[in-house]
Amino acid sequence: MGISAVRGLDRLIRSRTEKERRAAFGQMRGGVRALEIREKLVGVLAKLFMILDFGEHVEVKFDEARQDVSEVLLEIQRLIRAWEGAERAQRGLNIVLYGRPNSGKSSILNQLAHDDVAIVSSIPGTTRDSLNTEIQINGVRCRLTDTAGIRRGVDDVIEAEGIRRAQKRLEAADVILVVLDPETRDPEELLNDVKEMKSSESRVIIVKNKVDLRLPYPDLSSKSHVVYSFATSSKGCEELRKHLENTIEEMCPEANFLLDAEILRKCADSLTLALLCPEDAGIMCGYVETALFDCVELTDRGIPTESVLDGIFNKFCIGK
Ligand SMILES: Nc1nc2c(ncn2[C@@H]2O[C@H](COP(=O)(O)OP(=O)(O)OP(=O)(O)O)[C@@H](O)[C@H]2O)c(=O)[nH]1
Ligand SMILES: [Mg+2]
Incomplete structure (x- = not known):
């Protein structure tokens, strides 16, 4: 069993939902994708050796090797995003409702949970x-x-503490639902709180609630996505539900293959440096070799010199 398969098995044991289980199987299969990346890097190395040793006799261009490197880099970046999404899904996401009193936050929570979890009343500050x-x-x-x-x-110390706690929740939120109703005074002040407290990766969705009242909402300058809802009915939260599903799909995309992002990042750094280097096959060769050695950590297989030689002889008529 390869290292990816063992780690995938560990993920499988810890998984609690169907999606987490699928991610675990993706990690168990990850070694296959690592081998493909390894093959591609061996191919690039073979091209670079050809340019270095037989440049004047062969048709291989430096740009071709550069193109191959950027393709592998793109693939690795996709795999890093897939890993980050799977890690997010494994730890679970924090969604925080934030807004003025009486705007309908508790009603929205109850609709999304399909349960009477929070007390709802027309008294602001419930x-x-x-x-x-x-x-x-x-x-x-x-x-x-x-x-x-x-x-x-x-003035009320308990209410003030409740507000402080609400603002604190913004720091660890992955998704923030800023709930506004037609009565909301100074929504920009709320959005400034969110901007100041939220982490750089968290998503903000503005929910204009009580749309059934057909009253105008305060003007907004924010560029965040806006959805409309009426939280007195389950149907009234459909648009919000759909948008949350899409947001979560973007944050935790489905992945057929998962590979450890820590190693992939090392690999990506070397390939980025390879692309930044001037037109010099020797320098590029060094960075691609480093990337290949990093990638080997994901495959459990060494890189026998023959595989690079095979790469050369399979593609080019040298010494045959
Ligand atoms: N017409 C209408 N009333 C709503 C809607 N959503 C909530 N309400 C009502 O608005 C009042 C306040 O709702 P809550 O969900 O308690 O509001 P809240 O934001 O949690 O209020 P606090 O807990 O005070 O911060 C209740 O009477 C709800 O029934 C809506 O979409 N349309
Ligand atoms: Mg409430």
Whole structure:
């Protein structure tokens, strides 16, 4: 069993959803993709040796080798994104509802959870503390957090603590749903909080709730995606549900093959340097060789000198 298969098995044991299990099988199959990358890099090395040793007698161009390197690099970058998505899915995503009191955050949480998890009332300030529930979206476990409504100039110490906790939740959020209703005063202030507190990778979705009231919403300058909802009905949250599904699919894409991103990143760094180097087959050769040795860590197989020689003799009529 190769290293990828062993790590895939470990992922399989730890997996809790169908999607996590599929990712684990992808990692168990990952060695196959690693071998393909290894083959391609051996091919590039063979071309570079040809240019170095027999440049004047063969038709191989430096640009051809450069093109091959960028193709392998693109493939590796795709695999890195797939790995990052699988890791995100494995740890689960945090989705946080954020907005003014009475905008409909708790109602949205209940609709997304298909359950009466949070108390809903027409009294602003009903939710005093953060509240979590777990849901699955596209097979990804999501911790959905309802928070206290945000308003300024609060005297009540408990409400002030609820607001502080709500803002703190933004830091670890993968997806932030900023809930606005037609009554929302100064939505830019809310969006500034989000901008300041959120991590660079988290996604922001603006939810204009209570669309059934057919009242105008405050103007916004934000470029974040906007969806409309009416959270008094399950159907009224369909657009939000769909958009969340798409967002989560982008953040945790389905992958047929998974390979350890730490090693892939080393490989990608060497190939990036290979592409940055001037038109010098010798320098490029050095970086491609380093990438090949990194890649070997993923395959459990060495690179016998013969494989590079085979690469040369299979493609070019040298010494035959
Ligand atoms: N007409 C209409 N009313 C809604 C909608 N969503 C929520 N409401 C009502 O608005 C009121 C406030 O809803 P909540 O879900 O408690 O609002 P909240 O944002 O959690 O409020 P706080 O907990 O105070 O921060 C309740 O009376 C809901 O029934 C909607 O889409 N349309
Ligand atoms: Mg509430």
